[in-house]
Amino acid sequence: MTHQLPELPYGKEALEPHISAKTLEFHYGKHHKTYVDKLNGLIPGTEFEDATLEEIVTKAEGGIFNNGAQVWNHTFFWESLSPNGGGKPEGELLEAIEKKFGSFEKFKEAFAKAATTLFGSGWAWLVLNQEGELDIVKESNAGNPLRSGKKPLLTCDVWEHAYYLDYQNRRPDYVDSFWKLVDWKKVATRMQP
Amino acid sequence: MKRLKNFTLIAVIALVGFVACQPAVQENETNDNEKKERVTMKDLKGPHALGDLPYSHDALEPYIDKQTMEIHHGKHHQAYVNNLNNAIEGTDLADKNLEEIFKNMSQHPTAVRNNGGGHWNHTLFWEIMGPNGEGKPSGDLLQAIENRFTSFESFKEEFEKAALTRFGSGWAWLIVDDNGELQVTSTPNQDNPLMDVADMEGMPILGIDVWEHAYYLKYQNKRPEYVANFWNVINWDAVANNYEKVRK
Numbered sequence: 001m002t003h004q005l006p007e008l009p010y011g012k013e014a015l016e017p018h019i020s021a022k023t024l025e026f027h028y029g030k031h032h033k034t035y036v037d038k039l040n041g042l043i044p045g046t047e048f049e050d051a052t053l054e055e056i057v058t059k060a061e062g063g064i065f066n067n068g069a070q071v072w073n074h075t076f077f078w079e080s081l082s083p084n085g086g087g088k089p090e091g092e093l094l095e096a097i098e099k100k101f102g103s104f105e106k107f108k109e110a111f112a113k114a115a116t117t118l119f120g121s122g123w124a125w126l127v128l129n130q131e132g133e134l135d136i137v138k139e140s141n142a143g144n145p146l147r148s149g150k151k152p153l154l155t156c157d158v159w160e161h162a163y164y165l166d167y168q169n170r171r172p173d174y175v176d177s178f179w180k181l182v183d184w185k186k187v188a189t190r191m192q193p
Numbered sequence: 194m195k196r197l198k199n200f201t202l203i204a205v206i207a208l209v210g211f212v213a214c215q216p217a218v219q220e221n222e223t224n225d226n227e228k229k230e231r232v233t234m235k236d237l238k239g240p241h242a243l244g245d246l247p248y249s250h251d252a253l254e255p256y257i258d259k260q261t262m263e264i265h266h267g268k269h270h271q272a273y274v275n276n277l278n279n280a281i282e283g284t285d286l287a288d289k290n291l292e293e294i295f296k297n298m299s300q301h302p303t304a305v306r307n308n309g310g311g312h313w314n315h316t317l318f319w320e321i322m323g324p325n326g327e328g329k330p331s332g333d334l335l336q337a338i339e340n341r342f343t344s345f346e347s348f349k350e351e352f353e354k355a356a357l358t359r360f361g362s363g364w365a366w367l368i369v370d371d372n373g374e375l376q377v378t379s380t381p382n383q384d385n386p387l388m389d390v391a392d393m394e395g396m397p398i399l400g401i402d403v404w405e406h407a408y409y410l411k412y413q414n415k416r417p418e419y420v421a422n423f424w425n426v427i428n429w430d431a432v433a434n435n436y437e438k439v440r441k
Binding site: 026030120142168 | 264268269272303307360361362363381382383404405406409410413414
């Protein structure tokens with residue numbers, strides 16, 4: 001099957017000033033699109049020709065995995081953000097965060113540390129682990145927690161292309177801004193079975 | 194590589210000179226000197242230092258822009274140096290040169306691998322570039338490239354392929370392996386072929402940084418254009434010099 005580049009859930013300027021329209025033009029319009037195009041170019045004639053994206057993310061290796069997982073990760077990332085995002089979670093999600101990390105602030109510190117210390121390209125994730133507990137994980141390059149049986153709830157892209165036009169070497173500033181965009185309602189829906 | 198050993202030696206001499214010239218040390222009684230020197234050296238934050246660029250920040254225009262060079266050298270490379278010094282402070286790695294450390298990289302902390310590699314790799318990178326790249330090697334190096342890769346053009350293709358297919362952050366290299374053969378290889382993140390963790394080991398004589406920070410301000414997602422333009426800024430004399438040093 002042919003994989004499609006999903007529509008961005010908001011306008012390219014919607015996340016300004018935290019993430020610029022120019023960054024989204026490249027990040028969504030070029031990087032994300034290129035992963036889709038490359039995936040579609042790689043799968044014909046392979047066992048993944050008719051596989052779903054989730055099957056590719058969990059089972060493929062090499063270029064098919066890299067491009068497939070990057071398609072999945074970016075779509076999940078765009079959906080994690082909103083121009084009306086920020087603030088803090090509520091209800092069950094907030095309770096689970098406070099139970100696991102002590103407080104929402106301590107969770108933010110731990111997540112930001114994961115995002116700023118991941119060396120090279122990759123992603124920081126909030127997940128539900130196999131025991132159903134919240135956890136923070138770092139994944140290099142196209143890494144995705146589905147591969148180790150975890151359920152992704154939130155992610156922050158820390159490939160340099162995600163922030164270099166806006167923040168250059170200042171990844172911590174980008175991660176600070178990330179909190180102003182997180183769509184906590186969306187994250188909460190991902191908690192549901 | 195002798196060049197980096199010399200660099201370390203110069204850094205140590207400079208450090209000793211700097212410490213010796215500290216008024217705080219000179220003004221104190223002898224029995225306080227040792228303590229004062231330790232404090233001063235701690236303030237300097239370790240044995241490794243960022244070298245000056247061998248050319249101005251705008252010297253590689255239009256292929257590599259001034260702003261990229263300022264941030265790449267002044268921020269990224271400086272951060273590797275600072276983090277390396279912090280990582281080795283008070284350990285037995287503090288007085289070892291990087292190439293010695295790389296030989297047993299798998300036994301040392303990740304912070305030393307990442308930041309030691311970052312410092313060494315960027316130092317080589319600045320040195321093998323220059324404003325008056327002549328586009329092609331000559332002499333023994335050209336001969337060796339033609340022997341190994343058939344032609345300079347075939348070598349360029351192989352090197353570009355290594356640079357373009359390195360997924361994520363990393364480097365592509367031209368190295369001299371343990372048999373004295375030229376090889377093209379690539380490493381992830383700030384690893385390099387001197388490290389025992391590398392797929393292919395040898396002495397790098399040419400390298401291209403394909404972390405996005407090396408090209409994103411000017412080329413964005415177009416890594417192929419950056420790699421194609423890299424050939425315009427190579428100082429082949431420096432590469433030939435590296436090659437000769439390995440062969441001796």
